[in-house]
Structure formats: C-alpha cells, structure tokens
Amino acid sequence: MHEYDIVIGVDVGGTKIEAALIRFLNGQELEVKKRVRRATEREKGADHIIKVIAELCQEVASKNPEGLKAVVGIGICLPGIVDPISKIMTTGNTQMLVGVDVASKVQKILNFEGHINVANDANCFALAETLYGAGVAHANKTNIPIKGLIGIGIILGTGVGGGLIFQGKMFEGANGSAIEIGHSILGQSDETCYCNNNGHAEQFLSGTAIENHFYKLTQNKFHSDQIFEFSHAHGPHHLIAKKCIDEFKSHLAQFIANLSNLYDPHFFVLGGGVSLQKEIYVGLEEQVRLKLFNKNANFKIYQHALGDSSGVIGAALLA
Numbered sequence: 001m002h003e004y005d006i007v008i009g010v011d012v013g014g015t016k017i018e019a020a021l022i023r024f025l026n027g028q029e030l031e032v033k034k035r036v037r038r039a040t041e042r043e044k045g046a047d048h049i050i051k052v053i054a055e056l057c058q059e060v061a062s063k064n065p066e067g068l069k070a071v072v073g074i075g076i077c078l079p080g081i082v083d084p085i086s087k088i089m090t091t092g093n094t095q096m097l098v099g100v101d102v103a104s105k106v107q108k109i110l111n112f113e114g115h116i117n118v119a120n121d122a123n124c125f126a127l128a129e130t131l132y133g134a135g136v137a138h139a140n141k142t143n144i145p146i147k148g149l150i151g152i153g154i155i156l157g158t159g160v161g162g163g164l165i166f167q168g169k170m171f172e173g174a175n176g177s178a179i180e181i182g183h184s185i186l187g188q189s190d191e192t193c194y195c196n197n198n199g200h201a202e203q204f205l206s207g208t209a210i211e212n213h214f215y216k217l218t219q220n221k222f223h224s225d226q227i228f229e230f231s232h233a234h235g236p237h238h239l240i241a242k243k244c245i246d247e248f249k250s251h252l253a254q255f256i257a258n259l260s261n262l263y264d265p266h267f268f269v270l271g272g273g274v275s276l277q278k279e280i281y282v283g284l285e286e287q288v289r290l291k292l293f294n295k296n297a298n299f300k301i302y303q304h305a306l307g308d309s310s311g312v313i314g315a316a317l318l319a
C-alpha cells in the first residue's frame, strides 16, 4: 500500500461483519469514505460469510465512481489464528472458517485484480491503534517516531486476545499464533478454558470470567458492565461485586507485568467491552510496576482511541 491509496478493510467477527472504504492520506491521517456492517449469521456456514464479505466490499466500493477498479487492495481480519504464509485460519471460535481460503474465494467472487491479505483480528487491533490511535498520542508525548514504537494491544472482551507491533510491523510468529496471550497461564482457575487447559488468562480477564466469578459467589447472573456498576454503588451486591473487580484488577496487573517482562513495550492499549470501564485504569500502572523486574521501565497503559473502527482500519492497513 502507498500513500493516498484507496483500500477496503473488512472486520469479520463472531456476530457482525464490517467493511470500510478507507483512503490513507499521508501516513498519519486517514479518511473513512464509507462504512457498512451486517450480521455474521455463522450458522449459515462459510460460503454465506464469504458471500457477505464480497457484498459488503461491493457496497463500500460503490462510493467510488470507478467502483472496485479504484481499490488497490483488500485486507480482512478474522477471529482466529491465521497462518502467515497461506493466510488461512487454522484455529478459532468461528469454526466454519477454519481451513477455508477466504482471500481466494472473495477474490474470485469479486473478480478483483488487486491484492487481498488476511490476518488475525487482535493483531489488526494492535496495528491500527499503534499507527493511527493510542500510538500517535504516545509518539507526540515522547517524541519517539510512530514507526519506532513497540506497542501491545490487549482485547478484554468475551475472550482475551492480543497483538504485538514492533517498529510499525505486526509480529505474527512462525505459525501466526504469537501473542495468543488469552491462553497464557495466569494462575489456577475454577473453570477450564475452551482450549481444554486450566488457568488461562481468559479465565480471569474476560467479561465472561467476571460474570462467572460473580455467579459462583451469588448464584446471580449479570452482565460484567452491571457488576462494575454494583462495585461502585452501595447496594445488595456491592461488596461481592467489589471483591470480583478488585481480583480482576489484580490479575490484570499481573498479566500486564508478565507481558512487560517479556516484551518491554513502550505502551499497552486496551480494547474490548471491559476496556470501556474507567475503573480498571485507576492505579493500574502503579500496580504493574510493583510486579515488574525492571522497576524503572517506562511504559504507559491507554484505553483504545479508535473505538470499534480499529478492526476495519487494521484490516485496511494489511492491504
């Protein structure tokens, strides 16, 4: 991709698929020219999902007078491990896409002559936030050039994912499974992870984990957002909710300290539903520092800056 190129970014999630026509202006600015979304309806299978991706590409490209002909590339992010050579998803919760060559199939339907690239969604989140979101603010504050930054993106949603950006580039690993931090071990957990192991970060740090923890203590089912609310306001659930959130924060600090000891990034950027809770940032950097080997490490923890656009922007950056 070059400056001023028009590309399409597609973010394929378990519940929705989103596409955007994006023009990158000068390496620091971008213009989202059209953005559309549709339900994934994964029960209808892989061919349906691929058809929807192609239709959404056509729809956003219609914003150009020349249609798809003006688009130089398409980037697609998928919710799973993507092999960095074959660009095929090898593992993931959206099972029907495992082993499917999404790029080739979309290319064929669209009769598209440009390049189509595919990557993992958490890696795309980290890339978008480093180059166009939280990383920009960090670069301005520290005078470190954006392309010199080392950033780690952490998604705290229904699951936990992550991505590492090293000097402007996504670090995918030999098999595409680098920084699968949701499945790194953080302690002994009550629940077993869906990948059949115990103690994975996802069992402590996802919205689902907070909900399960609260349920175990009260036999009441609530969304994690409500549990955060209970932890702030005095009421019947206050003390137990506060205990759940305090334990969550302690695990989050340990988790980020582990990542800092491993990769020593300039900054962390948090995304996903749980990252919207202001409470989790209070005292977090100080708590992390207490657990670090290098007490002088200079790092920051940010909330995402691009909101729910990071998927399509990260995907477009692949094009």
Ligand SMILES: [Zn+2]
Binding pocket: 182, 183, 193, 194, 195, 196, 197, 200, 202
């Ligand atoms: Zn796991």
